[in-house]
Amino acid sequence: MAAVQRLLRAASSPHGGAAAAGMRRMATSLASEQAPAASAFPFVGAERMRRPAQERDVHWVFLGCPGVGKGTYASRLSRLLDVPHIATGDLVREELASTGPLAAQLKEIVNQGKLVSDEIIFNLLSKRLKKEEERGESGFILDGFPRTVNQAEILDGVTDIDMVVNLKLREDVIVQKCLGRRTCRECGSSYNLACIDVKAENGLPPIYMSPLLPPSKCESKMITRDDDTEEVIRNRLRIYNEMSQPVEDFYKKQGKVLEFDLPGGIPESWPKLLRVLNLEDQQELNRAATA
Numbered sequence: 001m002a003a004v005q006r007l008l009r010a011a012s013s014p015h016g017g018a019a020a021a022g023m024r025r026m027a028t029s030l031a032s033e034q035a036p037a038a039s040a041f042p043f044v045g046a047e048r049m050r051r052p053a054q055e056r057d058v059h060w061v062f063l064g065c066p067g068v069g070k071g072t073y074a075s076r077l078s079r080l081l082d083v084p085h086i087a088t089g090d091l092v093r094e095e096l097a098s099t100g101p102l103a104a105q106l107k108e109i110v111n112q113g114k115l116v117s118d119e120i121i122f123n124l125l126s127k128r129l130k131k132e133e134e135r136g137e138s139g140f141i142l143d144g145f146p147r148t149v150n151q152a153e154i155l156d157g158v159t160d161i162d163m164v165v166n167l168k169l170r171e172d173v174i175v176q177k178c179l180g181r182r183t184c185r186e187c188g189s190s191y192n193l194a195c196i197d198v199k200a201e202n203g204l205p206p207i208y209m210s211p212l213l214p215p216s217k218c219e220s221k222m223i224t225r226d227d228d229t230e231e232v233i234r235n236r237l238r239i240y241n242e243m244s245q246p247v248e249d250f251y252k253k254q255g256k257v258l259e260f261d262l263p264g265g266i267p268e269s270w271p272k273l274l275r276v277l278n279l280e281d282q283q284e285l286n287r288a289a290t291a
């Protein structure tokens with residue numbers, strides 16, 4: 001983890017761009033600190049999953065269009081496996097909500113649905129990883145990062161990503177889901193007011209997703225993200241297809257991508273995801289431990 005951090009710090013330094021070649025060299029020298037390369041789909045080994053989180057060393061990436069549900073499933077898996085869920089969008093929003101020097105600059109970029117610079121992202125990420133190291137945490141489930149091939153290459157230079165889960169959902173549903181997203185301004189819980197019920201068409205399956213309504217304590221405190229307007233959502237989808245789709249191809253070439261078509265809302269999708277990840281046993285073990 002320290003190696004990942006040092007590299008991300010180097011990438012976010014003012015000389016980061018010019019130091020690309022140096023970064024590669026650094027990555028090579030840091031390689032000796034890394035664990036031996038994992039097989040493409042280590043999660044299929046149930047034994048590995050039964051080991052404590054420190055030994056399991058989960059290094060996963062969640063890809064997928066804005067609003068597809070990366071945060072929902074990545075955070076559930078992070079609780080199940082006891083590894084940190086690191087969402088760069090959350091790091092950006094924390095910075096936005098602060099009085100830090102970056103806040104005004106970030107607001108303009110994010111509210112237009114554009115990507116913030118790699119330098120800023122590496123900076124935020126390296127601060128987050130430093131906290132993780134101080135807390136003695138290990139492993140990660142990354143959500144919203146990498147979003148460009150450049151980010152993927154830098155990450156690839158320093159750490160071995162075991163698996164990339166690519167969540168997929170039809171675009172018309174994604175727009176409805178983003179428009180329905182709400183967060184409680186007090187406790188930070190996420191909800192969705194959209195009731196999605198679309199028929200099968202043009203070879204696409206029907207899909208039903210019930211709304212995820214807030215409990216009464218949160219009802220009057222719902223807020224909508226400034227970048228969840230239809231215009232900005234469509235812009236984010238366009239930018240995703242242009243900048244982040246190539247990241248899928250980057251990892252596909254490495255044989256690390258698990259494609260996951262969401263069959264519906266959480267009640268339908270979560271058990272299916274656990275099944276394909278071979279994690280049903282883990283859920284049972286956690287239940288037994290907390291019973």
Ligand SMILES: Nc1ncnc2c1ncn2[C@@H]1O[C@H](COP(=O)(O)OP(=O)(O)O)[C@@H](O)[C@H]1O
Pocket residue numbers: 065066067088089090092109110113114115116117118121143144145146147148151227236
């Ligand atoms: N890896 C990244 N690279 C560049 N910009 C990012 C990255 N992660 C998040 N952002 C910025 O934060 C915004 C919100 O990100 P996120 O919460 O992941 O949104 P989404 O719902 O679009 O997946 C993005 O639109 C972008 O401006």
